[in-house]
Amino acid sequence: MADAMLETIGLSRRFGGLAAVQDVSLAIERGVVHAIVGPNGAGKTTLINLLSGDLKPSAGMVRYKGRDITAWPAHKVAHLGIGRSYQKTNIFRDHSAFENCRLAAQARLPGAFDMLRPARSRADVLSRARQALEQCGLADRAQRRAVDMSYGEQRQLELAMLLASEPELLLLDEPLAGMGPEESARVIDLLKRLAATHTLVMIEHDMDAVFAVAERITVMVNGSVLASDTPAAIRANKAVQEAYLGEAVS
Amino acid sequence: MPSYSRVTLVLLALGFAALALFPLVGETFYIRFFTKIMIYALFAMSLDLLVGYAGLVSLGHAAFFGVATYTVAGFIDKLGIADGFLILPAALAVAAICAAVIGWISIRTTGVYFIMITLALAQMLYYFFNDQLYWGGTDGMNISAKPLLALGGFTLVDLSNRVQFYYTALACLVTAFVMLSVLLRSPFGHALVGIRANEGRMRSLGYDVQRYKLVAFVVAGALAGLAGFLESSRATFATPAYLGWHESGHALMIVILGGMGTLYGPILGAFVLLLMEDYFATLTERWLLIEGLFVMAVALLMPEGLAGLPRRIAALRRRAPENGDG
Amino acid sequence: MSYFLIQTLNGVQYGFLLFLVASGLTLIFGIMGVINLAHGAFYMVGAYLAWWLAEKTGSLFLAVLMALPVTVLLGLVIERFGIRYLYKRDHLYQVLFTYGLILVLNEAQRVLFGNDVHGVPAPAWLAGTIRLSEAQTYPVYRLFISVTCVGVAAALYLLIQRTRLGMVIRAGATHRDMVAALGFDIARLFMIVFGLGAALAAFAGMIAAPANTVYPGMGDQILILSFVVVVIGGIGSIKGAFAGAMLVGVADTFGRVLLPQGAGVTVYAVMALVLLWRPQGLFGRTA
């Protein structure tokens, strides 16, 4: 078994009286594609937000490579090499696709705070951005304004930005949401390729996609972890079948 | 991010050239008046960095302008030091430090909070000078001399000479323009614009958003300090009104009238607004009524300001035939 | 009554007045997301109307009754022909528009009522005083202001928490689209709220007129103080406005007594401290 890259211990988050995430202890292993599934309102996105630093936990701990990063602000978490994408497309609408990726690529490189040299003269940043666009099949869309792109393209841009910042660990919140079958296939392909070199945590509703790429699956219900195991074991798990997969698998 | 079209660049060059030539033909009073306009343009430009690029709507920017004027007054009339090479950095530093403290408190908040907090904290500085008899209180204080810009007994620039002062102000304006252009083209500048567009996303990409904002706030504060240094040297006067929120509102007006998010907008805005105020005042005693209505109209009808007019007109033209066809 | 107690009374009473002005500001912001710099100008409009009508009718209460609809109408007109177009824009434009509005209202006041300073007599039955100490008495009218403020606070609370309009207002504050989808006329709702906010500020000006004086530009100072109150309390929170107003009133009073050198700065220092502790204000929602 590989070592745990990201670990949560008793992680909880309450919103007023509602426990959105409750006592979640997970170990994400290095190099593994780890899917988180569960019905709407199960607390999946909240969990991602807790991992990425967008939300602070009410209780519990997050460890990355053995280091306690609980309640670290999002930008510091990002600097560790944990990147995330959003379920609801979250891009710079008035920027070109290229500039979207360029900003992402610049973020973690030294010299992001440079006030003198032109941003567009940074060869390392530019090539990263270009590469990311290519990987996501958006090379020919580089100069298009993000807001003018199709929905599917915007979803891919969301991924491209993530890649441009070259994280080790990717937190993907429904990367396939709202995509047509063709686009989905392309992205699943991309995710498989990424899996070779990255650790992936993804929330996804598309069960075919989940079983196609995931090596581990965590099932969440009502903020708690119901089961966390290999896809085969999850498929066989009675409790999961009853609680969630029942209709989906049959 | 300023990436100017060729037409804009040519117009800019022409504009600056016209300003450079003006003292050759202009009459004394207008040299003085244009100097003032350029100083206010510089001030508004510094505010534009916050409002137009970083998305930080500050309603307390005049405070940094004002503390610089009192720094000049303090050096010359309280300490008896007239060395401009000492006063200038000190004025910039005082403005920057005030901006750092006010910024540090303010940038924890966003939106309306930010507007209100910058306003209130700036008022605090206003009342400080307003209440201290040592600084002349409400009367303000005359500054008995102009800062001396001399090296080894040789006067580099004689600020008491109106034409030389004019060119000093112009040089400062151009320098600030170039400096900000460079800044906005840099990774830092791009990040600022990104923060304005989508702060949360920038954070999750790994940008320390607060730090960027604070640095922008301090840079803008220091530039406002430069404008304050120039204005107090020009007018040889310091008054609490320089720090008041009406001055901040006025600067905001210049920025929006000219066109925020363009560095030349504030210059355009300063010339148009100050000359227009000058003209309104000759029309009627009730000129503030006209100005108020004008301000409201600009807010409603010209969100992109003068700089955005060509684009708007072009857009209208494009739309008109379509409508005709339909 | 001891010296300390009397000073506390002064501070609390001042706080009540500040609350009355600030509540309208926080209401408009909390529900409509609009920053209204002209709030102080509405306060001034109220004071001038109260003075002018009281002078004409000889009764302050009659004046208030007549002036209130006028100020509501003023609010409605300004919303309909100005503010309405700025909801979706950056706050910047609201700042600019209402800044222009201040200039216009200030100048209109001068054209209509001139530059003189005026006093408004309190109604005879409230004109008395109460003895507080051997040397000092306290005007009954000031106590009346406090009672009125409590009344307004209670009425606002009931309106917002207990009535159908209040329910829609509260829902509109957080879920504008949802309320619209449910068939409520959001545009009309906002118009009403803006009118109500403007009238609250004007009402404060009317009620305070006999205890204060009526003079040109009187709205400027009260505006900044209202901002401080609202920011301390948490924008959009009536409860917060109340707490903020009390804090500012008491801090200002004791600042004058205990720290006369820095009296002008006390309230701002208090504000800065509160914000360092809670950037969203005492009762503000976390962003």
Place this chain on the structure above:
Amino acid sequence: MQRNRRTFLKQAGAGAAVLAAASALPTRFAVAQKAKLKLGLMLPYTGTYAALGHNITDAMNLRLAEAGNKLGGREYEIVKLDDESAPPKGKDNAARLLVRDKCDLLIGTVHSGVAIAMAQVAKEENKFLVIPNAGAVQLTRQNCSPKLFRTSFSNWQPAYPSGDVALKDGHKTAVIMTWKYPAGFESAGGFKDSFVKGGGKIIKEILPDFPSVEFQAGLTEIASLKPDCVYVFFAGAGALKFMKDYEAAGLKASIQLYGPGFLTDGVYKQAGSAAEGIKTTLHYADDLDTPVNKKFRAAFKKATTREADVYAVQGYDTGTFLIQGLDAVKGDISAEKPLIKAWEGVKIDSPRGIFTLSWSHEPIQDIYLRQIYSGDEKLLGVAHKALADSGSGCVMA
């Protein structure tokens, strides 16, 4: 005759915003106005002090009209400019009048901060400045100048006699309450000078920040200190509110209130019973029983339908001052030495009584004691005869 900048600009055909037109203005103007004297009148016509600006202007025009609208036999023209009581604009406005409009002489203003700015511009441009109101002491002390004259008062002046008055009334202890701003301090200083010299004791100085009108905390302090009397300096809205609060706090009956005339002038009618009994000192009293005053008040009322006040008197005297000086040099304002000499030697038979100028160019004048009595301001007598400001720190050079 009088022209304001509106007509001036219209004639010049100016869209002043246009650069070309702007630079064309001065030449046209110089040709058209060669023979006339140009007086630059810089006063507030908008804002808090607008009423003062209007009274000064109207009374001055009244006086000049009485003299046949000629100064030293010369036609004149007045260029009016609203200073908005805005210090940041003070220098530019003064420069506009002196540099662009080429006025021969500058007159103004009400706000001390603006006047201080004007004084410096006048000095730089080497032009005369006549101040018809602003009372900042520095204008005729450390900032005095041979070409600067004041026809009104210094803040110290009307206040100084009030200390003696309080002592004479049998008071031994006093609390001073004034806005924390220069005019308040200078006025309080005047009271202190004479009160302490005569053996009185100042228990405490309460200084609310300008222009706050929240006085309750201070009043409670006064009530607990129980001084024999209180000296205050507030004006306009602040004065009105203070008097009402002072009465409502129950202090009026037990602790006598003193102040300079600005405390009650213009607002005592509004204050009603709250002003009753307050004693003030000033260089003027409405009911001065002299022919000059009566005639002036009637004429001013007729011309403007308003009642004259101390500001109108100052404007009127500014007119007399101009007439006497320029008559002496036959309208030749370039004859600076004789003109200064003439102005230094003026003897003005003013509605406020006859006054002359001190060596620091400040009126040497009688200060009157007045009291509000049965809703009217009554003259009680002269509090100090021919009082002159010390002019300390003034070096005429």
